[in-house]
Amino acid sequence: DAKTTQPPSMDCAEGRAANLPCNHSTISGNEYVYWYRQIHSQGPQYIIHGLKNNETNEMASLIITEDRKSSTLILPHATLRDTAVYYCIVRVRGNQGGKLIFGQGTELSVKP
Amino acid sequence: NAGVTQTPKFQVLKTGQSMTLQCAQDMNHEYMSWYRQDPGMGLRLIHYSVGAGITDQGEVPNGYNVSRSTTEDFPLRLLSAAPSQTSVYFCASSYQSTGHYGYTFGSGTRLTVV
Numbered sequence: 001d002a003k004t005t006q007p008p009s010m011d012c013a014e015g016r017a018a019n020l021p022c023n024h025s026t027i028s029g030n031e032y033v034y035w036y037r038q039i040h041s042q043g044p045q046y047i048i049h050g051l052k053n054n055e056t057n058e059m060a061s062l063i064i065t066e067d068r069k070s071s072t073l074i075l076p077h078a079t080l081r082d083t084a085v086y087y088c089i090v091r092v093r094g095n096q097g098g099k100l101i102f103g104q105g106t107e108l109s110v111k112p
Numbered sequence: 113n114a115g116v117t118q119t120p121k122f123q124v125l126k127t128g129q130s131m132t133l134q135c136a137q138d139m140n141h142e143y144m145s146w147y148r149q150d151p152g153m154g155l156r157l158i159h160y161s162v163g164a165g166i167t168d169q170g171e172v173p174n175g176y177n178v179s180r181s182t183t184e185d186f187p188l189r190l191l192s193a194a195p196s197q198t199s200v201y202f203c204a205s206s207y208q209s210t211g212h213y214g215y216t217f218g219s220g221t222r223l224t225v226v
Contacts, residue, residue: 034214043116043202044155046214087154100145100204100215101171102155 004088009107018075022088025069035073037084078110118218125193125225133188135203143206144186148199193225
């Protein structure tokens with residue numbers, strides 16, 4: 001699976017959009033981009049995933065660049081409850097089973 | 113629907129003791145995994161399974177054994193606990209990747225080895 005690079009920490013004002021970047025310059029054509037988050041001491045939570053088209057669900061939006069070498073997770077109206085570590089993961093769709101590899105992630109602090 | 117259930121939530125072991133961390137899911141997920149998380153670090157994959165009877169090693173498998181006799185259960189065994197195994201352990205499960213659902217994680221087991 002391709003390696004990802006994320007900033008170690010970011011701040012965001014409550015009510016504003018939080019934009020979390022991820023670089024995955026070595027991504028291959030059959031690899032998907034996944035985002036998870038981990039709120040303090042809890043198990044990670046799946047947020048969203050995508051291949052090449054932008055995706056949106058009730059939690060967030062995922063913007064993937066045309067060359068697929070980077071992506072941005074957008075939390076449109078961040079709340080204090082969105083304070084967490086956010087992980088960007090690139091993995092092959094297929095017979096990879098439970099081999100989901102986490103990096104260091106971005107620690108997002110949402111401030112009042 | 114309980115999701116992924118891990119037991120116990122907390123455990124203290126003495127060096128050299130053995131124990132089994134339990135993980136059960138009621139979602140009929142084929143894939144199950146175990147991770148450990150040390151302070152200030154991300155999650156590291158210990159072992160994983162793509163289905164009953166099939167297991168494989170992750171990034172940090174030494175000191176741990178697993179088996180998958182049923183779809184629902186994926187226990188993690190520490191044969192001889194060491195202080196280096198003090199950590200928070202998370203179990204996760206998922207449908208086959210062709211179904212493309214995210215992984216569901218348990219709430220964790222906090223293990224201290226003294």
